[in-house]
Ligand SMILES: [Fe+2]
């Protein structure tokens with residue numbers, strides 16, 4: 001068995017218990033596409049009868065911190081999201097706050113890359129908007145959805161230029177897909193264009209190293225504008241509850 005496919009529950013168990021504490025992790029299809037591993041994903045469990053007492057990952061993952069019974073938005077920030085992405089969103093929200101943006105737009109900045117931080121990178125604006133849609137004002141999720149497209153299109157009238165970072169990341173000759181152009185055209189003529197544009201204006205990669213921004217600084221704004229379900233994110237039976245559960249248990253087999 002390839003050790004990269006296994007995780008352990010720590011060293012608290014007896015030697016007899018150790019094999020049962022080991023969980024075999026089968027990576028998600030999206031994580032292996034484009035690699036040879038994609039074609040051998042299921043080899044460790046084929047057939048299941050050869051597992052020899054070990055189990056496939058289901059339930060709480062010993063490699064990940066455990067959530068409370070009713071997971072909150074901030075728990076996802078602290079227990080799951082990539083620290084660099086969290087810092088990026090905090091800085092973005094901080095810039096928006098400093099510039100006098102209204103509270104719901106500060107929240108939009110705080111959440112704008114939430115999918116990139118914890119779920120999936122490709123089409124992160126769309127995934128992120130869907131994640132938060134049941135819990136925020138429609139304008140917030142709309143702005144998060146369309147910031148992805150707007151990032152590729154300058155608007156000198158408000159001081160937004162094509163990011164040098166995108167030239168560095170994607171190359172000078174990169175052109176967005178037609179669906180991104182179409183999304184931009186749609187958003188450009190929309191009444192909430194300015195809200196999505198505001199996210200891009202605060203979406204900077206060069207931060208003030210002296211500006212230490214704490215998540216708790218946004219607790220009041222989140223409390224006023226994010227409808228945290230009492231059952232917890234993932235357990236409120238909303239149309240996107242499964243997406244939050246997938247971040248709680250990202251390596252579950254099913
Ligand atoms: Fe983004």
Ligand SMILES: [Fe+2]
Nearest residue numbers: 088112113203
């Ligand atoms: Fe961003």
